[in-house]
Amino acid sequence: MADRYLSFTATAPGRFLTRRLGLPQPAALRRWSPEHPSLTGSLLHLTAGTTALDLAPVLARTGLTLDGSADPAAIVLDATGVRDVDTLAEVHAALHPVVRSVATSGRVVVLGSPLDAAADDHHRAAVQQALEGFVRSLGKEIGRGRTVNLVRLTDASAAESTLRFLLSPRSAYISGQMIGVGAEGPEGTVDWALPLAGRTALVTGGARGIGEAVAETLARDGAHVVVLDIPQAEADARRVAERLCGSALALDITAADAGERIAAELPDGIDVLIHNAGITRDRRLVNMPAERWGSVLDVNLASVLRTTDALLAKGALRTGGRIVATASIAGLAGNAGQTNYGASKAGVAGLVRSLAPRALAEHGVTVNAVAPGFIETKMTAAVPLFIREAGRRMNSLAQGGLPVDVAETTAWLAHPASGAVNGQVVRVCGQSLLGA
Secondary structure, X not given: OOOHHHHHHOOHHHHHHHHHHOOXXXXXXXXXXXXXXOOOOEXXXXXXXXXXXXXXXXXXXXXXXXXXXXXXXXXXXXXXXXXXXXXXXXXXXXXXXXXXXXXXXXXXXXXXXOHHHHOOOHHHHHHHHHHHHHHHHHHHHOOOOOEEEEEEOOOOHHHHHHHHHHOOHHXXXXXXXXXXXXXXXXXXXXXXXXXXXXXXXXXXXXXXXXXXXXXXXXXXXXXXXXXXXXXXXXXXXXXXXXXXXXEEEEOOOOOOOHHHHHHHHOOOOEEEEEEOOOOOOOOOHHHOOHHHHHHHHXXXXXXXXXXXXXXXXXXXXXXXXXXXXXXXXXXXXXXXXXXXXXXXXXHHXXXXXXXXXXXXXXXXXXXXXXXXXXXXXXXXXXXXHHHHHHHHHOEOOOOOEOHHHHHHHHXXXXXXXXXXXXXOEEEXXXXXXXXX
């Protein structure tokens, strides 16, 4: 359903009226397209603190011009060398004069050090943690479709896929996020145009909605996509698969032997496993029968646990593989009437954080999650008008996201060069005003 308020605020009367009434003024977001794959303009590289990373080679490959001209499309502030309150002041000094000049739908990316690197220095730990409050606050005030994110890293080359993503139109609905990047750089040569060429990606719940968008995006990046959905949706799954030159698999993901059946259907293995299938059965706890609780937990969490365990045990995920699960801001911030759904999605986040280090060490596979906020789908189109409008406006970008926003984030986490991103739960919510 079209966002008529967003369209209205793009007109001269709409801008005047909303400004006078103090109403949200969302800017139309610039998303990736084949015609416009990169942001247009310059990139301003700033530093704060006593040391700095060697970022120039990576930043030169983002598609932005490193000339520091006026009205930059993006700013990267290297604050990894901030160690005390005095050097924290350099963050203000660097951004204060220029942040207003960032172009509409532009990007601000702040780089910080991993918090564990400051474990023996409480001054450094304090000011590095302070960067999170700074980024979250700046994201809520910067406006005009601009985003602000924090990346904690030690090695620029290991973070290249992350910086390319955050400094591109693909990350249009990601703001106020803190992303940790390890020190493992990509192995071998990366084909940035078709990074998933020759790889097999399985998308559960891929016949429609967000799952279909994920399948489309992974196919765009070169993957052979297997669209898995319940037998009742087999026709839709086949339609999507045929359009993407992939294949379809009709299977109830909650079946006890679902993992074994997937492994049997794909004997050559899987490179990318996307846990997207999910359901809602909303009702307040006092009115929620056990069936509604159990069905949501079975689809959204238990099936993810069982299938992941089975595929890892059978070696069905190849070394260098990626697991990306779907959490939700309902699991991170809570939502009335969704105790079952919130529990299931918080459980997904717990799975990611626990399994990620072991899966990488034992199987060479990373495990991450996306946590969507208000995404414009057929389900949200059926929500009553005033609740739908509230959901759209209650984030820093003052609008709903699109399925492709979740898909682009998933594709970044599935990227062969994203091996240093592990154990992360990334919110795709326009920096929702609910939760952190």
